[in-house]
Amino acid sequence: MNGATAGTNLDTVRRHNLATVLGLVHREGPLSRSLLTQATGLNRSTVGALVAELADLGLVQEREPQVSNRVGRPSPVIAADGRVVALAVNPEIDAVTVGVVGLDATVHRRVRYPTGRIPSAAEAASIAAAVIEGLRPDLGAASRVVGIGVAVPGLVREEDGVVRLAPHLRWSEEPFAAALADATGYPVLAANDASLGADAERLFGAGRGASDLVYLNGGASGIGAGVIVGGRPLTGISGYAGELGHTLVNSSGVRCHCGAIGCLETEVSQGALLRVLGMDAADADELERSLLAAVTRGDADVVAEVDRQIGFLATALRNATNVFDPQLIVLGGFLGALHAIDPARLQSLVAAQALSASAERLSIVRAALGSDILMIGAAELAFRPLLASPAS
Known part of the structure; x- marks a missing residue:
């Protein structure tokens, strides 16, 4: 097992x-x-x-x-017992999402609260606390609420939940976990969103049974990644490993907010897809439906943008394949939508570019947990103390 x-x-x-x-x-x-x-x-x-x-x-x-x-x-x-629940929070540049997840990995509720603009850390904590207060009827049916897990699109110091840097959110050195704990009264743990997504897919999704996988998450705040090596998360010395969104894919590209030229997330972005679709905002499910409909009817601008982004995504996946030699690459968020449009092309592009020995056993799949992935991953973070010591 x-x-x-x-x-x-x-x-x-x-x-x-x-x-x-x-x-x-x-x-x-x-x-x-x-x-x-x-x-x-x-x-x-x-x-x-x-x-x-x-x-x-x-x-x-x-x-x-x-x-x-x-x-x-x-x-x-x-x-x-699914009545034992954890709360999950995911702040983004356009929304704060809160979920209620059972110990049986069932997502009981997921509420996306659009912000209309980039929220400050204090605003995101206040919004999350207000949404949680609104979920009291759902929580009343729970036998126990173990705490809150937060999936942050940025670098997080896990021991105290301080967001060291979330560039798209414009947060730096923000004690977000402590602020949310003060606002709600629940214990709060926080970590990088893509790392939590990788853990969720490894335990409950497409990565079950895989000892070596790379998970890439695409959201409104850019692209993050989590890497599992030998069945264990690859964290790096400070816990910030896996920033594949900042690998070079276009040496003639534009400058990224990180200061480098041609990063993956400057070339592959949810914002660019929304623009060609004429949409202001959407979650991953809504975006995928709109993309598939536009490609099916032959919308030239959408087809061209999708084709361009798949090409640059393939370059990044080639790099991940050569560096980590994974058996599985899992794509979540809007990257899962790109994969759904033409999975065979993405697989063939990576196979053609990567070292043949590394690519011959590689599979590229979309996240099985869909839009619930970060809720499940964040909840898993909150469940860790209970799972490690049930009697306490």
């Missing part, structure tokens, strides 16, 4: 075993007791005791098994 960790029968590591069992049903979905026994290597009575304790803690539910034709009594099914 993906990410399964062997348990132990030693009483001194009961907490470890609780985390093992809860982590399995959180990541894999509902599992029978017999499968949990196989996955953990623990005996049936130990698994039964752990499940009972997790149920008493309100973290799992035990369900009757489905009727089958197998001989013998079927094993009860254990599921993460």
Whole structure:
């Protein structure tokens, strides 16, 4: 099973075993007791005791098994309790999105609050707090709210949630996590949006079972990336690794806000796609529908812009392929929409440019979690303390 960790029968590591069992049903979905026994290597009575304790803690539910034709009594099914929820927040240059996500990875609600302009960190925290207050009826149905996870389009110091630099938001050295915690009363953790998206796809989406993948997220605030190497996130010494949006794709291009010439996010952007579509703003789903409709009817300006952006995106993916040798590249946000328009062309362009040995086993896919990906990724950040130590 993906990410399964062997348990132990030693009483001194009961907490470890609780985390093992809860982590399995959180990541894999509902599992029978017999499968949990196989996955953990623990005996049936130990698994039964752990499940009972997790149920008493309100973290799992035990369900009757489905009727089958197998001989013998079927094993009860254990599921993460979706009434245990985390709140997810994603500030962007044109909106603040807030979600309610269950421990079973179900997105119960997602609210996008358009801002009309780039919000300051204080404004984004205030908007998020107001939206969360408006979600009180939904939260009333929850058995527990564990806290808030924030997906930030920028560089975040994870230990304290300080946004070191979010250039499109024009934030620098902003203690956003602390401000949001003060405004809501919930504990808050924050991290880079693309890194959280990579984690979400690895655990619940297209990257399940992949040990080496690159995830690129395209949004209103540019392009970010998260890299998984050997099943672990590649963070770098300060936690800022994966800035593929600032790799060179056009030496004759324009100057990026980072100061360099021809970065990926200067050539491949949601804003340029919205302009040729005649739209002011859209989320990833709305943008994809509009792009597909325009390409289908043969809108020359849209077709030309899509073709141009796919070409530069292929160059960046070639670089990622040569550097990281991934088995999978996952595209989210508006990059997923570009992939949906012509997936075969993007794959062939990368294969033609990358080192053949690196590209021969590479697959390029769109994010399976769609517009919920950053909600799930941010919620996963908020769930980490609970998953690491369920009893506390």
